[in-house]
Amino acid sequence: HGLAPHDSTVFLLDVRTPEEYNNGLGHVAGTLLIPVQELEQRLNELEPHKGKTIIAICRSGNRSGRAADLLTRHGFTAKNMEGGMIKWNEERLPVVRER
Numbered sequence: 001h002g003l004a005p006h007d008s009t010v011f012l013l014d015v016r017t018p019e020e021y022n023n024g025l026g027h028v029a030g031t032l033l034i035p036v037q038e039l040e041q042r043l044n045e046l047e048p049h050k051g052k053t054i055i056a057i058c059r060s061g062n063r064s065g066r067a068a069d070l071l072t073r074h075g076f077t078a079k080n081m082e083g084g085m086i087k088w089n090e091e092r093l094p095v096v097r098e099r
Contacts, residue, residue, distance in 0.1 A: 026095030
């Protein structure tokens with residue numbers, strides 16, 4: 001995928017709930033968590049990353065699709081991670097789980 005946290009041109013944004021982020025499917029290292037329902041109110045937190053491509057991540061790709069659309073409307077460069085964390089886990093890519 002090339003979604004390495006050390007890539008300075010990409011910023012990973014997880015838009016699930018805190019419960020989902022820390023359990024179950026886990027999360028990608030280096031992501032910022034802003035639940036999709038809070039995203040519009042918290043766009044200022046993403047201002048420092050305006051020059052980057054923001055990859056929105058959720059469980060399956062639905063909420064992150066909405067998040068990517070919202071970010072794009074507000075002048076960010078955003079992409080949806082298709083398939084979300086379900087696909088990420090199926091591909092056996094590294095995840096963090098904080099139990």
